[in-house]
Amino acid sequence: MPIAIVVDHLSKEYRLGQISGGTLREDLNRWWARKRGKPDPTSKIGQEVSGTPAFSGGIGFDGGGVKTSAGSRTSGGYKTSDRIWALRDISFSVEQGKVLGIIGRNGAGKSTLLKILSRITAPTSGEIRVKGRVASLLEVGTGFHPELSGRENIYLNGAILGMNQREIDKKFDEIVEFSEVQKFIDTPVKRYSSGMYVRLAFAVAAHLEPEILVVDEVLAVGDAEFQRKCLGKMSDVARSGRTVLFVSHNMSAVMRLTEETIVLNKGNLALMAETPRAVDFYMSSGFAQVGERRWEKTDVPSNAAPFCPLYLRIRDSRGQIIESVRSTEPLIIEFHYRLHAAMTGLRVGLYLQTARGEMVLTTFDTDESSHFETHRTRQAGDYISRCEIPADFLNEGRYVLGVNASSYRVRRYFQEEQAISFTVDATGSPGSHWPEVRQGPIRPRLQWEIENVGIKDIRGVGHD
Amino acid sequence: MVIRPQRTWFDLRLKELWSYRDLIGLFVRRDFVSVYKQTILGPLWYIIQPIMTTLIFTVIFGRVARLSTDGLPQFLFYMSGTIVWGYFAECLTKTSNTFITNAQLFGKVYFPRLAVPISILISNLIAFSIQFVLFLGFVAYYWFSGADIQPNLWVLFTPILVLIMAGLGLGFGIIVSSLTTRYRDLRFLVTFGVQLWMYITPVIYPISTIPERYRPFIQANPLTPIIETFRYAYLGAGSANPLNLLYSAGFMLVVLILGILLFNRIEATFMDTV
Secondary structure, three states: OOEEEEEEEEEEEEEOOOOOOOOHHHHHHHHHHHHOOOOOOOOOOOOOEOOOHHHOOOOOOOHHHHHHHOOOOOOOOOEHHHEEEEEEEEEEEEEOOOEEEEEOOOOOOHHHHHHHHOOOOOOOEEEEEEOOOEEEEOOOOOOOOOOOEHHHHHHHHHHHOOOOHHHHHHHHHHHHHHHOOHHHOOOEHHHOOHHHHHHHHHHHHHOOOOOEEEEEOHHHOOOHHHHHHHHHHHHHHHHOOOEEEEEOOOHHHHHHHOOEEEEEEOOEEEEEEEHHHHHHHHHHOOOOOOOEEEOOHHHOOHHHOOEEEEEEEEEOOOOOEOOEEEOOOOEEEEEEEEEOOOEEOEEEEEEEEEOOOOEEEEEEOOOOHHHHHHOOEEOOEEEEEEEEEOOOOEOOEEEEEEEEEEEOOOEEEEEEEEEEEEEEEOOOOOOOOOOOOOOOOEOOOOOOOOOOOOOOHHHHHHHO | OEEOOOOOOOOOOHHHHHHOHHHHHHHHHHHHHHHHOOOOOHHHHHHHHHHHHHHHHHHHHHHHOOOOOOOOOHHHHHHHHHHHHHHHHHHHHHHOOHHHHOHHHHOOOOOOOOHHHHHHHHHHHHHHHHHHHHHHHHHHHHHHOOOOOOOOHHHHHHHHHHHHHHHHHHHHHHHHHHHHOOOOHHHHHHHHHHHHHHHOOOOOOOHHHOOHHHHHHHHHOOOHHHHHHHHHHHHOOOOOOHHHHHHHHHHHHHHHHHHHHHHHHHHOOHHHHO
């Protein structure tokens, strides 16, 4: 198989902190100092100066301003502590026609890698050699103009993504059909529902036919039927001999769609292997955020003894460990822990908060008084406290789960308010046929009745 | 294709830009269409604006301040200045925001960034053409009603004048836009600077009213020969000098090349700084 992508010792360094006004004088100072061969006056004493000699061009015209605003070039001599390596010396290659998964927790460098690959930003060192056109679905609908009609936006968006007029003409009907917005194709897209908007945007992107397709979590959008179509499109792309890079937090999608996967950790390439092995590595190496939180011995404060948390898992109704749950399905929270000695009066509980920090509920495993009686004393050993959050309960959004182990009014053994987070998807939940955001953390399926109480009553109300 | 950290200063990839010409066309269309959607007068605004400005200038500078217009009808004199200056000023101010206003778009897809400022030049050119036709109408009207104007063969230079203005506007605009990724102050400076610039350009006065010893300063302004030539060509007053035009053209080339080099340099990693 020919190679489609070669990533060769790729590194990307970002400067931390705000880069904005007020820096002109600093830049001029720095530039002037460099001209005279003096040390950088703005760098702090005692800090290492990171210079990457390969890029210290030192060209005269407004050297400081130009160079440093170009971001990652370090010729000016910034201190290392100001900078962060988003990617460090990554090398791998992908064969043509393969679907490569990219996983890693937030900040591991997944998005940076994709940004460099889709040429949104340049790397600091190293290079990528690619064969053919790269199209990214980093975000669909880029460049859509609300005032323009669907038709006009297809052409505009297509051109932004790199198609020429002829190619779009050829694909136009297919795009419209795929997007299912035939009737509204000459309506300005600002009148579209968000679902229609996303469908149209995805349709354009999906018909690009690039040699290399980059997909970043776009599957999070749209309804289930539409997601199915998207996944289908992705496999089509792969089957027709083109290459796909698939970045996701959704392990089951990665397992289903990819053969090979790379695991990124803090900018480094932790592992490249067949997907099952890579996912297994990722889930078990403790840095998974995906539906599971593990506590190593070193994570647990010594005053928690004899209580010791092991892991916290979120499962769906089929027992799969998941990170994203559907509002219409129940979810099961399992808290595994070890007691090094028998404990009396222990209660193990969960705090559920929204990502914005509103408390949704607090619950304990011995809330039921009969439970409290039967589990009054727990012997030393491993335990699981399991709790089911019913279907049709949580609204869409991101939630944070905390854990607590205490004896009422005696002692708190262990507490962590942000142990794990998960996402709730509202597909199919009450009112989801209106693509609006529902306020509030819960979204129960309530009993509504609509009763016609006679026409003449309308006049009566309000006048009397 | 190879994705590398640093491009050399002269790796401009203009060929790639050419392959995105459809995109430039669509940007122009978008700008043009979206401007007049949901307005009552629509494209008429392209005409109303310069006429209003011209009327205001005629009243304030012509009637109240009684500035000389080299014996030309005041309305034509101010209108010629207004539309020519207007094209340059619009090109400059609009392109100077390229990186900031398009950060969203640039952050998601790659295409040659120069496509955006170039599309701005072209959509402004459409507006200018509309205004220019209007101007021709007024010239004809004054001509037939016997005003003292002498259009001459210099009118053939019009495309060259437009080209030089476009180049200057683009050059200055992208220099500013490249620097604003770092120094946001420049954004405020631009709107303000362009206004001041107008007053050192013979837009509201003919160069003949400037005392001899200040003239070199006004002449050093690359916009001066353009406006002077334009006026001379259509109205026949003032002067036109190929040498001065050559100076403007040279100035334009230097600014434009500098601008493209700088822009190209910034575009690679500007997403990290915005």
